[in-house]
Amino acid sequence: MNSIHDMGGMDGFGPIVREENEPVFHHRWEGRVYALTRLVKPWGRGRDWPGFRFVLESIPPADYLRMSYYERWFHMTATRLLVSGLVTGTEFEAGRADPGAGKPDLLPAAKGSLGFGLLDHDVPARFSDNEAVRARNLNPRGHNRLPRYVRGRLGTVAEDYGVYALQDSDEHGRLPLDTPQHVYSVRFEARELWGDRAGSRDAMYVDLWEDYLEPAR
């Protein structure tokens, strides 16, 4: 999805504002949102449960920038619970469960989903260390992890991290397009990405699934 979350290389955001002795959570509700988000996750199994990052990335750009990190998380968790029907809009507004609704059950995971993390799958690697590669120019409507600033750019495979499930989604944030494939650390010279604004000896390392890459030729 080409939206504001993909902000690498943008200008105009001003200085980086830091806070001395920053608390982990600035308000009690932030900690509750963080913990709720983690604890409701198993309830999404087997239900219509749009992807975490997809929901965040679907927030309209102006709203995304106005919201704080945990405001976005709250919006995301509330959205997933409403979409899945686990919580109704009426319950949400009232702050109490509908006495007639009954209590939901935990469901088993949908069959065929590969989930998250390093996989013990024997998949051949298409690219090898030090090989020149080009990031493909992909612009899907769903979630993906190919930042705009590397698309079409030349890099070099620095390391093969092994096999992971692709975390892309369809355009509705569902149906993980989770084919197992190698993830590579790809080195891009800073000037390949940013021209002469960048330092001549600096570099970016970006982790890219094999589907995001093609041979450099």
Place this chain on the structure above:
Amino acid sequence: MDHTHDHGHDHTHGHDHGHDHGHDHHHHDHDHQVVPDDIALRVKALESVLVEKEMVDAAALDEIVDAFENRIGPRNGAQVVARAWVDPGFRERLLADGTSAIGEFGYLGGQGEHMKVVANTSKVHNLLVCTLCSCYPWPTLGLPPVWYKSAAYRARAVIEPREVLREFGLEVPEDVEVRVWDSTAEIRYLVLPERPAGTEDMSEEELATLVTRDSMVGVATVAPPSGDGS
């Protein structure tokens, strides 16, 4: 915004929060109040519903908040760094397989399942960012500070890392290569900063007290012990 409303469960608010969540257009039907000014109340309302439905346990919520407020934070990463400074064998294992070496401390788990550690040297300075999200190694560094999650940092770290570092008070010499690591997949990173001069007689435990969060993100170096004057 400071609200002092009654936090009662029957408190209702008028925003139409998504009764029309179709598959093709979802969760933007409230065209205002995307950031409700009563968010504390809305979070409380959602928590109450989930607890009442027995979907979450209030004690489990407290436990997660307590863990990140009091136990899981950059002190974990600092121990890993100090060990690498005093134990060359550990340093070698840490750089070759960050996950298993950090696993020796037990600092794995959510957002730290797959770790790569990158070492600063006299020739290379490493900087971490997550431009697409705010990915961060939770088990070793805790939850990220607001600046790490800010648009300014996510946008600028990749295009002008040296200016960003200068803002943090770090001038990287021209002959040192700056490497920026954008954690776009499932590997999480930790910077192994250089051990400062004048620490030869310090124990591993003492060294760990010198190591800051910022030095493990790469926006700072580790300062020599205070009183050194440099």
